[in-house]
Protein backbone atom coordinates (compact mmCIF):
# COMPACT_ATOMS: atom_id res chain seq x y z
CA UNK A 1 0.00 0.00 0.00
CA UNK A 2 1.29 3.45 -0.87
CA UNK A 3 2.06 5.75 2.00
CA UNK A 4 2.02 9.51 1.96
CA UNK A 5 3.64 12.15 4.10
CA UNK A 6 1.26 14.71 5.46
CA UNK A 7 0.45 17.41 2.99
CA UNK A 8 -1.49 20.50 3.93
CA UNK A 9 -4.91 18.97 4.50
CA UNK A 10 -8.01 19.76 2.52
CA UNK A 11 -10.89 21.59 4.13
CA UNK A 12 -13.28 19.48 6.22
CA UNK A 13 -16.08 19.65 3.66
CA UNK A 14 -13.88 17.82 1.15
CA UNK A 15 -13.57 14.69 3.26
CA UNK A 16 -14.68 12.03 0.82
CA UNK A 17 -14.02 8.45 1.82
CA UNK A 18 -14.86 7.24 -1.67
CA UNK A 19 -11.88 9.04 -3.22
CA UNK A 20 -9.03 6.48 -3.15
CA UNK A 21 -6.32 9.15 -3.02
CA UNK A 22 -7.80 10.79 0.02
CA UNK A 23 -8.64 7.45 1.57
CA UNK A 24 -5.13 6.07 1.74
CA UNK A 25 -3.21 9.29 2.33
CA UNK A 26 -5.55 10.59 4.98
CA UNK A 27 -6.47 7.33 6.68
CA UNK A 28 -2.85 6.39 7.36
CA UNK A 29 -0.95 9.69 7.22
CA UNK A 30 2.71 10.01 8.19
CA UNK A 31 3.45 12.97 10.40
CA UNK A 32 6.37 15.20 9.45
CA UNK A 33 9.53 14.94 11.59
CA UNK A 34 8.64 18.26 13.16
CA UNK A 35 5.12 17.06 14.08
CA UNK A 36 6.51 13.86 15.60
CA UNK A 37 8.86 15.98 17.67
CA UNK A 38 5.97 18.16 18.90
CA UNK A 39 3.70 15.17 19.61
CA UNK A 40 6.53 13.52 21.61
CA UNK A 41 6.33 16.28 24.19
CA UNK A 42 2.95 14.90 25.32
CA UNK A 43 4.22 11.39 26.12
CA UNK A 44 7.28 9.29 26.79
CA UNK A 45 9.49 7.26 24.44
CA UNK A 46 9.58 3.47 24.96
CA UNK A 47 11.47 0.56 23.40
CA UNK A 48 9.30 -2.52 22.86
CA UNK A 49 10.53 -6.01 21.91
CA UNK A 50 9.10 -7.72 18.79
CA UNK A 51 5.50 -9.04 19.04
CA UNK A 52 4.64 -7.17 22.26
CA UNK A 53 0.85 -6.71 22.61
CA UNK A 54 0.00 -3.01 22.93
CA UNK A 55 -3.81 -3.20 22.92
CA UNK A 56 -6.53 -5.84 22.51
CA UNK A 57 -10.09 -5.87 21.22
CA UNK A 58 -12.43 -5.12 24.11
CA UNK A 59 -9.98 -2.87 25.99
CA UNK A 60 -11.23 0.54 26.99
CA UNK A 61 -9.29 3.77 27.39
CA UNK A 62 -6.02 2.67 25.73
CA UNK A 63 -3.05 4.92 25.05
CA UNK A 64 -2.13 6.60 21.76
CA UNK A 65 1.14 5.53 20.09
CA UNK A 66 3.29 7.39 17.57
CA UNK A 67 5.77 4.99 15.96
CA UNK A 68 9.38 6.22 15.86
CA UNK A 69 11.03 3.05 14.53
CA UNK A 70 9.82 -0.48 13.69
CA UNK A 71 6.07 -1.07 13.42
CA UNK A 72 2.79 -1.83 15.20
CA UNK A 73 0.66 -4.47 13.49
CA UNK A 74 -3.10 -4.03 13.65
CA UNK A 75 -4.91 -7.37 13.47
CA UNK A 76 -8.15 -9.28 14.01
CA UNK A 77 -8.17 -12.63 15.76
CA UNK A 78 -10.80 -15.34 15.42
CA UNK A 79 -11.93 -17.54 18.28
CA UNK A 80 -9.70 -20.34 16.94
CA UNK A 81 -6.65 -18.06 17.17
CA UNK A 82 -6.41 -17.31 13.44
CA UNK A 83 -4.81 -13.89 13.02
CA UNK A 84 -5.74 -11.58 10.13
CA UNK A 85 -3.30 -8.74 9.69
CA UNK A 86 -5.14 -5.54 8.78
CA UNK A 87 -2.22 -3.19 8.44
CA UNK A 88 1.24 -2.60 9.89
CA UNK A 89 1.79 0.98 11.01
CA UNK A 90 5.31 2.23 10.53
CA UNK A 91 7.57 5.10 11.58
CA UNK A 92 5.83 8.48 11.86
CA UNK A 93 2.37 6.88 11.70
CA UNK A 94 0.08 6.65 14.72
CA UNK A 95 -2.36 4.13 16.17
CA UNK A 96 -6.01 4.52 17.09
CA UNK A 97 -9.44 5.31 15.75
CA UNK A 98 -12.59 6.95 17.05
CA UNK A 99 -12.59 4.99 20.30
CA UNK A 100 -9.70 7.15 21.49
CA UNK A 101 -12.14 10.03 21.84
CA UNK A 102 -14.48 8.09 24.12
CA UNK A 103 -14.47 5.21 26.50
CA UNK A 104 -15.92 2.51 24.25
CA UNK A 105 -14.35 -0.91 23.85
CA UNK A 106 -11.87 -0.99 20.98
CA UNK A 107 -12.48 -3.17 17.93
CA UNK A 108 -9.04 -4.50 16.91
CA UNK A 109 -5.75 -5.72 18.36
CA UNK A 110 -2.26 -4.22 18.12
CA UNK A 111 1.22 -5.66 18.69
CA UNK A 112 4.72 -4.65 17.71
CA UNK A 113 6.05 -6.10 14.46
CA UNK A 114 8.98 -8.51 13.91
CA UNK A 115 11.67 -5.88 14.57
CA UNK A 116 12.35 -4.02 17.82
CA UNK A 117 10.08 -0.99 17.93
CA UNK A 118 10.39 2.46 19.42
CA UNK A 119 7.24 4.45 20.16
CA UNK A 120 6.03 7.53 21.93
CA UNK A 121 3.26 6.41 24.29
CA UNK A 122 0.74 9.18 25.04
CA UNK A 123 -1.78 8.61 27.82
CA UNK A 124 -5.46 9.42 27.30
CA UNK A 125 -5.55 12.78 29.12
CA UNK A 126 -2.37 13.92 27.38
CA UNK A 127 -3.76 12.76 24.02
CA UNK A 128 -6.73 15.07 24.54
CA UNK A 129 -4.33 17.92 25.38
CA UNK A 130 -2.34 17.17 22.23
CA UNK A 131 -5.42 17.27 19.99
CA UNK A 132 -6.60 20.54 21.47
CA UNK A 133 -3.26 22.31 21.78
CA UNK A 134 -1.76 21.32 18.41
CA UNK A 135 -4.65 21.96 16.02
CA UNK A 136 -2.74 20.99 12.85
CA UNK A 137 -1.86 17.57 14.28
CA UNK A 138 -5.32 17.28 15.86
CA UNK A 139 -6.97 17.78 12.48
CA UNK A 140 -4.87 15.05 10.85
CA UNK A 141 -5.66 12.64 13.68
CA UNK A 142 -9.39 13.44 13.63
CA UNK A 143 -9.63 12.95 9.88
CA UNK A 144 -7.66 9.69 10.02
CA UNK A 145 -9.81 8.34 12.85
CA UNK A 146 -13.07 9.10 11.02
CA UNK A 147 -11.77 7.45 7.84
CA UNK A 148 -10.46 4.44 9.74
CA UNK A 149 -13.93 3.90 11.23
CA UNK A 150 -15.48 4.27 7.77
CA UNK A 151 -13.00 1.65 6.53
CA UNK A 152 -13.81 -0.77 9.35
CA UNK A 153 -17.50 -0.42 8.56
CA UNK A 154 -17.05 -0.79 4.82
CA UNK A 155 -14.84 -3.87 5.07
CA UNK A 156 -16.71 -5.38 8.01
CA UNK A 157 -13.49 -5.42 10.03
CA UNK A 158 -13.82 -5.81 13.77
CA UNK A 159 -17.48 -6.41 12.97
CA UNK A 160 -20.32 -8.01 14.81
CA UNK A 161 -22.00 -10.69 12.68
CA UNK A 162 -25.79 -10.45 12.61
CA UNK A 163 -27.55 -13.61 11.48
CA UNK A 164 -31.25 -13.55 10.68
CA UNK A 165 -33.89 -13.08 8.04
CA UNK A 166 -33.24 -9.69 6.43
CA UNK A 167 -36.98 -8.96 6.38
CA UNK A 168 -37.63 -9.69 10.03
CA UNK A 169 -38.42 -6.73 12.30
CA UNK A 170 -35.87 -7.81 14.92
CA UNK A 171 -33.05 -8.19 12.38
CA UNK A 172 -33.78 -4.69 11.15
CA UNK A 173 -33.99 -3.35 14.72
CA UNK A 174 -30.53 -4.69 15.55
CA UNK A 175 -29.00 -3.69 12.22
CA UNK A 176 -30.35 -0.15 12.58
CA UNK A 177 -28.94 0.13 16.07
CA UNK A 178 -25.47 -1.03 15.00
CA UNK A 179 -25.41 1.11 11.88
CA UNK A 180 -26.62 4.23 13.62
CA UNK A 181 -23.98 3.75 16.31
CA UNK A 182 -21.30 3.38 13.59
CA UNK A 183 -20.50 -0.17 14.70
CA UNK A 184 -19.20 -2.41 11.88
CA UNK A 185 -21.68 -5.20 11.14
CA UNK A 186 -21.84 -8.09 8.66
CA UNK A 187 -25.34 -9.35 8.00
CA UNK A 188 -25.91 -12.97 7.04
CA UNK A 189 -29.41 -13.31 5.64
CA UNK A 190 -30.51 -16.83 6.49
CA UNK A 191 -32.78 -16.86 3.45
CA UNK A 192 -30.10 -15.81 0.96
CA UNK A 193 -26.62 -16.35 2.34
CA UNK A 194 -24.87 -19.65 1.73
CA UNK A 195 -22.64 -19.15 4.83
CA UNK A 196 -25.55 -18.73 7.21
CA UNK A 197 -26.32 -22.42 7.62
CA UNK A 198 -22.73 -23.21 8.62
CA UNK A 199 -22.79 -20.44 11.19
CA UNK A 200 -26.02 -21.68 12.73
CA UNK A 201 -24.67 -25.24 12.94
CA UNK A 202 -21.39 -24.11 14.42
CA UNK A 203 -23.16 -22.25 17.24
CA UNK A 204 -25.94 -24.89 17.62
CA UNK A 205 -28.57 -22.27 16.89
CA UNK A 206 -32.09 -22.93 15.68
CA UNK A 207 -34.12 -20.69 13.38
CA UNK A 208 -36.44 -19.89 16.31
CA UNK A 209 -33.56 -18.20 18.14
CA UNK A 210 -32.87 -15.74 15.33
CA UNK A 211 -31.69 -13.11 14.93
CA UNK A 212 -28.42 -13.65 16.76
CA UNK A 213 -25.34 -11.49 17.10
CA UNK A 214 -21.95 -13.18 17.13
CA UNK A 215 -18.93 -11.36 18.53
CA UNK A 216 -15.39 -12.77 18.60
CA UNK A 217 -14.62 -14.47 21.89
CA UNK A 218 -18.17 -14.24 23.19
CA UNK A 219 -21.39 -16.23 23.36
CA UNK A 220 -23.91 -15.55 20.65
CA UNK A 221 -26.54 -13.04 21.78
CA UNK A 222 -30.00 -14.33 20.92
CA UNK A 223 -32.31 -11.51 19.83
CA UNK A 224 -30.92 -9.16 22.50
CA UNK A 225 -32.53 -5.95 23.74
CA UNK A 226 -30.73 -2.80 22.59
CA UNK A 227 -29.41 -2.12 26.08
CA UNK A 228 -28.02 -5.68 26.37
CA UNK A 229 -26.43 -5.39 22.94
CA UNK A 230 -24.90 -1.99 23.74
CA UNK A 231 -23.40 -3.39 26.93
CA UNK A 232 -22.01 -6.47 25.17
CA UNK A 233 -20.41 -4.32 22.49
CA UNK A 234 -19.05 -1.88 25.04
CA UNK A 235 -20.45 1.12 23.21
CA UNK A 236 -21.97 2.69 26.27
CA UNK A 237 -19.52 4.77 28.20
CA UNK A 238 -19.20 3.92 31.85
CA UNK A 239 -19.45 6.86 34.20
CA UNK A 240 -19.41 7.44 37.90
CA UNK A 241 -23.01 7.73 39.04
CA UNK A 242 -21.96 9.77 42.07
CA UNK A 243 -20.73 12.60 39.81
CA UNK A 244 -22.85 15.75 39.74
CA UNK A 245 -22.53 16.97 36.14
CA UNK A 246 -22.66 20.70 35.36
CA UNK A 247 -25.04 19.90 32.55
CA UNK A 248 -26.86 16.77 31.44
CA UNK A 249 -28.12 16.87 27.87
CA UNK A 250 -31.00 14.47 27.26
CA UNK A 251 -31.13 13.35 23.61
CA UNK A 252 -28.34 13.23 21.02
CA UNK A 253 -30.12 14.61 17.97
CA UNK A 254 -28.74 17.73 16.27
CA UNK A 255 -29.93 20.01 19.10
CA UNK A 256 -28.48 17.85 21.89
CA UNK A 257 -25.16 17.28 20.12
CA UNK A 258 -24.82 21.02 19.45
CA UNK A 259 -25.47 21.74 23.13
CA UNK A 260 -22.84 19.14 24.07
CA UNK A 261 -20.21 20.62 21.73
CA UNK A 262 -20.69 24.13 23.12
CA UNK A 263 -21.03 23.10 26.76
CA UNK A 264 -17.96 20.84 26.71
CA UNK A 265 -15.85 23.24 24.68
CA UNK A 266 -16.62 25.94 27.21
CA UNK A 267 -15.38 23.80 30.06
CA UNK A 268 -18.66 22.51 31.52
CA UNK A 269 -18.64 18.93 32.75
CA UNK A 270 -21.13 17.48 30.27
CA UNK A 271 -22.85 14.17 29.65
CA UNK A 272 -25.34 13.29 26.92
CA UNK A 273 -27.90 10.56 27.63
CA UNK A 274 -29.36 9.00 24.49
CA UNK A 275 -31.87 6.18 24.31
CA UNK A 276 -30.91 4.82 20.86
CA UNK A 277 -28.09 6.38 18.85
CA UNK A 278 -26.61 9.77 18.02
CA UNK A 279 -28.36 11.70 15.24
CA UNK A 280 -31.99 11.56 16.28
CA UNK A 281 -34.46 12.05 13.43
CA UNK A 282 -31.77 13.66 11.31
CA UNK A 283 -29.76 10.45 11.63
CA UNK A 284 -32.47 8.68 9.62
CA UNK A 285 -32.37 11.16 6.74
CA UNK A 286 -30.77 9.87 3.54
CA UNK A 287 -29.62 13.35 2.55
CA UNK A 288 -30.00 16.72 4.21
CA UNK A 289 -29.65 19.33 1.48
CA UNK A 290 -30.58 22.54 3.25
CA UNK A 291 -28.02 22.55 6.07
CA UNK A 292 -25.59 25.41 5.66
CA UNK A 293 -22.10 24.49 4.50
CA UNK A 294 -22.94 21.26 2.66
CA UNK A 295 -23.86 22.33 -0.87
CA UNK A 296 -24.09 18.77 -2.15
CA UNK A 297 -25.98 17.59 0.92
CA UNK A 298 -24.88 15.31 3.74
CA UNK A 299 -26.44 12.12 5.04
CA UNK A 300 -27.88 12.33 8.53
CA UNK A 301 -25.60 9.51 9.62
CA UNK A 302 -22.45 11.36 8.49
CA UNK A 303 -23.58 14.59 10.15
CA UNK A 304 -24.35 12.80 13.40
CA UNK A 305 -21.04 10.90 13.34
CA UNK A 306 -19.04 14.08 12.94
CA UNK A 307 -21.00 15.95 15.60
CA UNK A 308 -20.51 13.09 18.04
CA UNK A 309 -16.74 13.07 17.54
CA UNK A 310 -16.66 16.84 17.86
CA UNK A 311 -18.49 16.73 21.20
CA UNK A 312 -16.27 13.92 22.49
CA UNK A 313 -13.13 15.72 21.33
CA UNK A 314 -14.01 18.52 23.76
CA UNK A 315 -14.57 16.01 26.55
CA UNK A 316 -18.36 15.49 26.55
CA UNK A 317 -19.40 12.00 27.68
CA UNK A 318 -22.00 10.13 25.64
CA UNK A 319 -24.05 7.26 27.05
CA UNK A 320 -26.13 5.56 24.36
CA UNK A 321 -28.98 3.10 24.89
CA UNK A 322 -29.67 4.89 28.16
CA UNK A 323 -33.22 6.17 28.20
CA UNK A 324 -34.22 8.79 30.72
CA UNK A 325 -37.52 7.71 32.25
CA UNK A 326 -38.14 10.41 34.81
CA UNK A 327 -36.83 13.41 36.68
CA UNK A 328 -36.86 14.32 40.38
CA UNK A 329 -37.38 17.97 39.86
CA UNK A 330 -38.02 19.22 43.37
CA UNK A 331 -34.46 18.52 44.54
CA UNK A 332 -31.37 20.41 43.47
CA UNK A 333 -29.12 19.19 41.94
CA UNK A 334 -31.73 17.46 39.78
CA UNK A 335 -31.80 13.67 39.55
CA UNK A 336 -32.57 12.00 36.23
CA UNK A 337 -33.79 8.41 36.37
CA UNK A 338 -32.59 5.92 33.75
CA UNK A 339 -34.34 2.84 32.41
CA UNK A 340 -31.71 0.52 33.94
CA UNK A 341 -32.59 1.78 37.44
CA UNK A 342 -29.51 4.02 37.74
CA UNK A 343 -29.65 7.81 38.03
CA UNK A 344 -27.57 10.83 37.02
CA UNK A 345 -27.32 14.12 38.91
CA UNK A 346 -27.25 17.47 37.17
CA UNK A 347 -26.90 21.11 38.15
CA UNK A 348 -28.53 22.07 34.85
CA UNK A 349 -30.44 20.08 32.23
CA UNK A 350 -30.87 20.63 28.50
CA UNK A 351 -33.84 18.68 27.15
CA UNK A 352 -33.34 17.79 23.48
CA UNK A 353 -35.47 14.68 23.17
CA UNK A 354 -37.08 15.76 19.90
CA UNK A 355 -40.02 13.96 18.44
CA UNK A 356 -40.96 10.68 16.78
CA UNK A 357 -43.19 9.91 13.83
CA UNK A 358 -46.87 9.23 14.44
CA UNK A 359 -48.17 5.76 13.80
CA UNK A 360 -50.55 4.99 10.98
CA UNK A 361 -54.19 4.83 11.94
CA UNK A 362 -54.94 1.57 10.09
CA UNK A 363 -56.11 -1.68 11.63
CA UNK A 364 -53.27 -4.15 12.08
CA UNK A 365 -50.37 -1.85 11.22
CA UNK A 366 -48.38 -2.94 14.33
CA UNK A 367 -48.12 -6.43 12.87
CA UNK A 368 -46.16 -5.04 9.94
CA UNK A 369 -43.90 -2.60 11.83
CA UNK A 370 -40.32 -3.36 10.81
CA UNK A 371 -41.51 -5.80 8.15
CA UNK A 372 -43.37 -3.58 5.76
CA UNK A 373 -44.17 -0.45 7.77
CA UNK A 374 -41.14 1.83 8.35
CA UNK A 375 -40.57 5.27 9.88
CA UNK A 376 -37.28 6.02 8.11
CA UNK A 377 -36.00 5.59 4.57
CA UNK A 378 -32.27 4.95 4.74
CA UNK A 379 -30.14 2.69 2.54
CA UNK A 380 -31.02 -0.19 4.84
CA UNK A 381 -34.78 0.05 4.26
CA UNK A 382 -34.30 0.87 0.56
CA UNK A 383 -32.53 -2.48 0.09
CA UNK A 384 -35.55 -4.31 1.44
CA UNK A 385 -37.86 -2.97 -1.24
CA UNK A 386 -35.76 -3.16 -4.36
CA UNK A 387 -37.81 -3.97 -7.44
CA UNK A 388 -41.19 -3.52 -5.71
CA UNK A 389 -43.80 -0.76 -5.40
CA UNK A 390 -43.73 1.22 -2.14
CA UNK A 391 -45.89 3.92 -0.55
CA UNK A 392 -44.72 7.07 1.22
CA UNK A 393 -47.45 8.57 3.41
CA UNK A 394 -47.09 12.28 4.18
CA UNK A 395 -46.66 15.64 2.53
CA UNK A 396 -43.75 17.17 4.46
CA UNK A 397 -40.10 17.49 3.47
CA UNK A 398 -39.12 14.20 5.07
CA UNK A 399 -41.76 12.41 2.96
CA UNK A 400 -40.51 14.22 -0.16
CA UNK A 401 -36.91 13.26 0.54
CA UNK A 402 -37.90 9.68 1.17
CA UNK A 403 -39.88 9.49 -2.10
CA UNK A 404 -37.01 10.88 -4.19
CA UNK A 405 -34.48 8.63 -2.47
CA UNK A 406 -36.58 5.46 -2.78
CA UNK A 407 -37.39 6.13 -6.45
CA UNK A 408 -33.75 5.31 -7.23
CA UNK A 409 -34.10 1.69 -6.17
CA UNK A 410 -37.79 0.85 -5.86
CA UNK A 411 -39.92 0.01 -8.91
CA UNK A 412 -42.46 2.75 -8.21
CA UNK A 413 -43.20 5.12 -5.31
CA UNK A 414 -46.78 6.23 -4.54
CA UNK A 415 -46.92 9.35 -2.37
CA UNK A 416 -50.21 9.46 -0.45
CA UNK A 417 -51.55 12.66 1.10
CA UNK A 418 -54.92 13.48 2.61
CA UNK A 419 -54.87 17.05 1.27
CA UNK A 420 -55.11 18.41 -2.26
CA UNK A 421 -51.35 18.53 -2.96
CA UNK A 422 -47.84 19.16 -1.69
CA UNK A 423 -47.27 22.86 -2.33
CA UNK A 424 -48.39 24.03 1.10
CA UNK A 425 -46.31 21.53 3.08
CA UNK A 426 -43.18 20.61 1.07
CA UNK A 427 -40.20 22.64 -0.20
CA UNK A 428 -40.52 23.52 -3.84
CA UNK A 429 -37.31 21.74 -4.93
CA UNK A 430 -38.78 18.44 -3.70
CA UNK A 431 -42.22 19.12 -5.19
CA UNK A 432 -40.52 19.70 -8.57
CA UNK A 433 -38.42 16.53 -8.34
CA UNK A 434 -41.50 14.48 -7.53
CA UNK A 435 -43.46 16.04 -10.40
CA UNK A 436 -40.63 15.29 -12.86
CA UNK A 437 -40.04 11.70 -11.80
CA UNK A 438 -41.62 8.92 -13.85
CA UNK A 439 -41.16 6.58 -10.92
CA UNK A 440 -43.17 8.62 -8.42
CA UNK A 441 -46.89 9.30 -8.54
CA UNK A 442 -48.88 11.48 -6.20
CA UNK A 443 -52.22 10.27 -4.82
CA UNK A 444 -54.07 13.24 -3.31
CA UNK A 445 -57.15 13.14 -1.02
CA UNK A 446 -56.14 9.58 -0.22
CA UNK A 447 -55.61 7.44 2.84
CA UNK A 448 -54.70 3.83 3.51
CA UNK A 449 -57.60 1.62 4.56
CA UNK A 450 -56.23 -1.91 4.39
CA UNK A 451 -53.01 -3.90 4.76
CA UNK A 452 -52.43 -7.48 3.61
CA UNK A 453 -49.63 -9.98 4.01
CA UNK A 454 -48.60 -13.14 5.82
CA UNK A 455 -45.02 -12.70 7.10
CA UNK A 456 -44.41 -9.26 5.60
CA UNK A 457 -46.54 -6.67 3.85
CA UNK A 458 -47.66 -7.75 0.37
CA UNK A 459 -50.58 -5.47 -0.67
CA UNK A 460 -52.21 -2.22 0.37
CA UNK A 461 -55.62 -0.64 -0.28
CA UNK A 462 -56.13 3.12 -0.28
CA UNK A 463 -59.28 5.16 -0.67
CA UNK A 464 -59.89 8.47 -2.42
CA UNK A 465 -62.12 10.16 0.13
CA UNK A 466 -63.78 12.42 -2.47
CA UNK A 467 -65.10 9.62 -4.66
CA UNK A 468 -64.85 6.70 -2.23
CA UNK A 469 -62.98 4.75 -4.93
CA UNK A 470 -60.55 2.15 -3.56
CA UNK A 471 -57.26 1.05 -5.15
CA UNK A 472 -55.54 -2.20 -4.22
CA UNK A 473 -51.90 -2.74 -5.24
CA UNK A 474 -49.09 -5.16 -4.47
CA UNK A 475 -46.81 -3.08 -2.22
CA UNK A 476 -43.86 -4.30 -0.15
CA UNK A 477 -43.32 -1.28 2.09
CA UNK A 478 -45.05 1.76 3.53
CA UNK A 479 -42.97 4.67 4.79
CA UNK A 480 -45.08 6.58 7.32
CA UNK A 481 -44.04 10.22 7.66
CA UNK A 482 -47.13 11.86 9.02
CA UNK A 483 -46.08 14.38 11.60
CA UNK A 484 -44.41 14.00 14.91
CA UNK A 485 -45.23 13.65 18.58
CA UNK A 486 -42.87 15.03 21.25
CA UNK A 487 -40.79 12.69 23.40
CA UNK A 488 -41.91 14.25 26.67
CA UNK A 489 -43.66 11.44 28.56
CA UNK A 490 -40.74 11.39 31.00
CA UNK A 491 -41.06 15.07 32.07
CA UNK A 492 -44.80 15.03 32.60
CA UNK A 493 -45.73 16.53 35.95
CA UNK A 494 -42.42 18.36 36.24
CA UNK A 495 -42.51 20.90 33.40
CA UNK A 496 -45.23 22.89 31.76
CA UNK A 497 -46.22 21.33 28.42
CA UNK A 498 -48.45 22.75 25.69
CA UNK A 499 -51.67 21.11 24.53
CA UNK A 500 -49.76 18.81 22.17
CA UNK A 501 -47.20 17.83 24.79
CA UNK A 502 -44.26 20.04 23.65
CA UNK A 503 -42.21 21.77 26.36
CA UNK A 504 -43.22 25.39 26.96
CA UNK A 505 -40.24 27.77 27.22
CA UNK A 506 -39.35 31.44 27.48
CA UNK A 507 -41.91 34.10 28.36
CA UNK A 508 -44.78 31.58 28.13
CA UNK A 509 -43.11 29.50 30.85
CA UNK A 510 -42.63 32.54 33.06
CA UNK A 511 -38.85 32.53 32.53
CA UNK A 512 -38.65 34.93 29.59
CA UNK A 513 -36.09 37.23 31.12
CA UNK A 514 -33.66 34.36 31.60
CA UNK A 515 -33.70 32.73 28.17
CA UNK A 516 -36.13 31.85 25.36
CA UNK A 517 -35.20 28.22 26.06
CA UNK A 518 -35.83 28.28 29.82
CA UNK A 519 -38.64 25.98 30.98
CA UNK A 520 -40.90 26.41 33.98
CA UNK A 521 -38.11 25.01 36.25
CA UNK A 522 -34.91 26.93 36.99
CA UNK A 523 -31.82 25.49 35.28
CA UNK A 524 -33.88 23.26 32.98
CA UNK A 525 -33.88 24.24 29.29
CA UNK A 526 -35.49 22.77 26.17
CA UNK A 527 -34.15 23.05 22.61
CA UNK A 528 -34.97 21.69 19.17
CA UNK A 529 -38.08 19.85 18.05
CA UNK A 530 -39.22 19.08 21.61
CA UNK A 531 -39.71 22.79 22.34
CA UNK A 532 -43.16 24.28 21.90
CA UNK A 533 -43.24 26.51 18.83
CA UNK A 534 -39.81 25.47 17.51
CA UNK A 535 -39.06 25.35 13.80
CA UNK A 536 -38.58 21.67 13.06
CA UNK A 537 -35.28 21.81 11.18
CA UNK A 538 -31.71 20.61 11.67
CA UNK A 539 -30.27 24.13 11.49
CA UNK A 540 -32.69 25.60 14.03
CA UNK A 541 -32.08 22.69 16.41
CA UNK A 542 -28.32 23.15 16.09
CA UNK A 543 -28.72 26.90 16.61
CA UNK A 544 -30.84 26.49 19.72
CA UNK A 545 -28.52 23.84 21.15
CA UNK A 546 -25.55 26.14 20.62
CA UNK A 547 -26.95 29.29 22.17
CA UNK A 548 -28.70 27.71 25.14
CA UNK A 549 -25.30 27.09 26.69
CA UNK A 550 -24.97 30.82 27.39
CA UNK A 551 -28.09 30.63 29.59
CA UNK A 552 -26.75 27.50 31.30
CA UNK A 553 -23.55 29.40 32.14
CA UNK A 554 -25.58 32.29 33.56
CA UNK A 555 -27.60 29.89 35.69
CA UNK A 556 -24.54 28.07 37.01
CA UNK A 557 -22.52 31.23 37.58
CA UNK A 558 -24.97 34.10 38.13
CA UNK A 559 -23.42 37.53 37.61
CA UNK A 560 -22.81 39.30 40.91
CA UNK A 561 -25.46 41.90 41.67
Ligand SMILES: Cc1cc2nc3c(=O)[nH]c(=O)nc-3n(C[C@H](O)[C@H](O)[C@H](O)COP(=O)(O)OP(=O)(O)OC[C@H]3O[C@@H](n4cnc5c(N)ncnc54)[C@H](O)[C@@H]3O)c2cc1C
Pocket residue numbers: 250251252253254255256273274275276277278279280281282283284285286287288289290291322323324325352353354355356376377397398401487490527528529530535536537538539541
Ligand atom coordinates in the same frame (compact mmCIF):
# COMPACT_ATOMS: atom_id res chain seq x y z
C1 LIG B 1 -36.48 11.43 7.57
C2 LIG B 1 -36.27 12.84 8.02
C3 LIG B 1 -35.65 13.75 7.17
C4 LIG B 1 -35.44 15.07 7.57
N1 LIG B 1 -34.80 15.93 6.72
C5 LIG B 1 -34.53 17.20 7.11
C6 LIG B 1 -33.82 18.09 6.25
O1 LIG B 1 -33.46 17.75 5.14
N2 LIG B 1 -33.55 19.33 6.71
C7 LIG B 1 -33.93 19.75 7.94
O2 LIG B 1 -33.61 20.87 8.30
N3 LIG B 1 -34.62 18.92 8.78
C8 LIG B 1 -34.93 17.67 8.39
N4 LIG B 1 -35.64 16.83 9.22
C9 LIG B 1 -36.06 17.32 10.53
C10 LIG B 1 -34.87 17.25 11.52
O3 LIG B 1 -34.26 16.00 11.42
C11 LIG B 1 -35.32 17.53 12.93
O4 LIG B 1 -35.89 18.81 12.97
C12 LIG B 1 -34.13 17.45 13.90
O5 LIG B 1 -33.54 16.16 13.88
C13 LIG B 1 -34.58 17.78 15.32
O6 LIG B 1 -33.48 17.66 16.14
P1 LIG B 1 -33.62 17.47 17.71
O7 LIG B 1 -32.23 17.28 18.21
O8 LIG B 1 -34.43 18.56 18.27
O9 LIG B 1 -34.47 16.13 17.94
P2 LIG B 1 -34.34 14.66 17.35
O10 LIG B 1 -33.60 14.66 16.08
O11 LIG B 1 -35.72 14.12 17.38
O12 LIG B 1 -33.43 13.91 18.44
C14 LIG B 1 -33.93 13.59 19.70
C15 LIG B 1 -33.07 12.49 20.32
O13 LIG B 1 -33.48 12.27 21.67
C16 LIG B 1 -33.51 10.87 21.94
N5 LIG B 1 -34.49 10.65 23.04
C17 LIG B 1 -35.83 10.78 22.99
N6 LIG B 1 -36.36 10.50 24.21
C18 LIG B 1 -35.33 10.20 25.02
C19 LIG B 1 -35.23 9.85 26.42
N7 LIG B 1 -36.32 9.77 27.20
N8 LIG B 1 -34.00 9.58 26.94
C20 LIG B 1 -32.88 9.69 26.15
N9 LIG B 1 -32.92 10.02 24.84
C21 LIG B 1 -34.12 10.29 24.29
C22 LIG B 1 -33.97 10.26 20.63
O14 LIG B 1 -33.58 8.89 20.55
C23 LIG B 1 -33.23 11.13 19.61
O15 LIG B 1 -31.97 10.63 19.32
C24 LIG B 1 -35.87 15.50 8.85
C25 LIG B 1 -36.50 14.58 9.71
C26 LIG B 1 -36.69 13.27 9.30
C27 LIG B 1 -37.35 12.30 10.22
